[in-house]
Amino acid sequence: MILDDFRLDDRVALVTGGxxxxxxxxxxxxxxxxxxxxxTARSEEQLLRTADEIAVATGRRAVEFPADLTDLAQIEPVVDAVLREFGKIDILVNNAGTINRAPALEYTPQMWDEVMAINxxxxxxxxxxxxxxxxxxxRGRIINIASLLSAIGVPLIPAYTASKGGIAQLTKSLAVEWAQHGINVNAIAPGYFRTDNTQALQDxxxxxxxxxxxxxxxxWGDVxxxxGTCVWLASDASSFVTGQVIFVDGGWTAT
Ligand SMILES: NC(=O)c1ccc[n+]([C@@H]2O[C@H](COP(=O)([O-])OP(=O)(O)OC[C@H]3O[C@@H](n4cnc5c(N)ncnc54)[C@H](OP(=O)(O)O)[C@@H]3O)[C@@H](O)[C@H]2O)c1
Structure with a gap:
């Protein structure tokens, strides 16, 4: 039955910036x-709180693995620790990201590097x-978090826009290379959602x-x-979908 294909029972998902x-x-x-x-993310306190909330609300296991993912030396140990804890990773949600806002003429190398290092x-x-x-x-599912800014440009965020254009292309590159290994690689491109990342715009x-x-x-979108798009892309219901960037933007890119 089709709704069964959306179920993720017995799957393990690693969510960065979770x-x-x-x-x-x-x-x-x-x-x-x-x-x-x-x-995984840097703030252990936020990870602990979220893991507790998920476990209580859903009855699933949820475990925190604090790390700074701009430090490449910390990435492999986190993945190894998740594999030790859960035995496998079926789904990766590559979501951790940041933004630095400034006019292009005032943008510093540090601002540029900070954004690129994580995004x-x-x-x-x-x-x-x-x-x-x-x-x-x-087998595996990788879901990258791209952005409306993967497709359009707005002022004051040159590094962010370049990084999200890059993530959309990286999604296609990995999808084509890893399809032979049974791995689907797609991206979700959110429009404007109310989070810390967009606080300056909301204010x-x-x-x-x-x-x-x-x-x-x-x-604005609610997170x-x-x-629904994430569960679909993580599930058997999207088995023949790969290399796609799915815009969840309230219709912005249709205008
Ligand atoms: N909000 C929107 O409207 C919107 C629209 C399009 C795309 N996006 C994308 O969606 C993703 C999540 O954004 P959000 O709006 O939820 O922003 P957010 O509230 O600022 O969350 C960002 C997450 O990334 C983590 N992170 C940042 N730097 C990290 C690092 N060096 N190592 C590990 N984790 C790191 C943060 O945790 P720590 O600070 O604890 O490390 C946090 O959990 C980003 O990729 C963003 O570009 C957001």
Whole structure:
């Protein structure tokens, strides 16, 4: 039956940036669909709180693995620790990311490097470390978190926009290379959702007005509205879907 194909019972998902915001919502959705959850990010306190909330709400196992994913030396040990704890990783949600806002003429190398270090370099090397395990098993799902900014440009975020354009292309590159190993690699490209990442925009009445006017639904997205796409891409229901960037943006890119 088709709804059974969406179930994730006995699957293990690693969610980067899983302590808050979109990562927390996606981890919760995957657990509600039946998966056990490994969460990683820097803030141990947020990871612990989210893991507790998921375990209580869903009855699934949820365990925290604190790490700074811009430090490549910390990536392999995290993946090894998840494998020791859970025995496998079926699903990787590559969600950890950051943003630095400034006019392009004032953008510093440090601002550029901070964004790239996690949004693209960290994301690739997490996918590589988990990909080794998935290639060995001959199966796996990787879901990268891209952005509306993978497709369009807006002022003040040159590094972020470049990194999210890069993630969309990385998704296609890995999808084509790893299809032979039974690994589906897709991306979710969120529009504007209320999280810490967009706090500066929410707090700026003029930018807020422009965003709400432009989105065909005339509102911000709620992070729960990303869960269905994530569960679908993690599940057997999307078995022939790979290399795709799915926009969940309230219709912005249709205008
Ligand atoms: N909110 C939106 O409207 C929106 C739209 C499009 C795309 N996105 C993307 O969605 C993803 C999540 O964003 P969000 O809105 O939920 O932002 P957020 O609330 O700021 O969450 C970002 C997450 O990434 C983690 N992270 C950042 N740097 C890290 C590092 N060096 N090592 C490990 N973890 C790190 C953070 O945890 P720690 O700080 O504890 O490390 C946090 O859990 C990002 O990739 C973002 O670009 C968001």
């Amino acid at each position: 302590g808050r915001g979109i990562g927390r919502a996606l981890a919760t959705g995957l657990a509600e669909a039946g998966a056990d959850i490994a969460l 693209i370099r960290g994301a690739f090397f997490v996918a590589q470390a988990v990909g080794r395990h998935m290639v060995d098993r001959g 700026d009445p003029e930018r807020n007005r422009i965003i709400v006017e432009r989105v065909p639904f005339h509102r 729960r509205e990303l869960q």
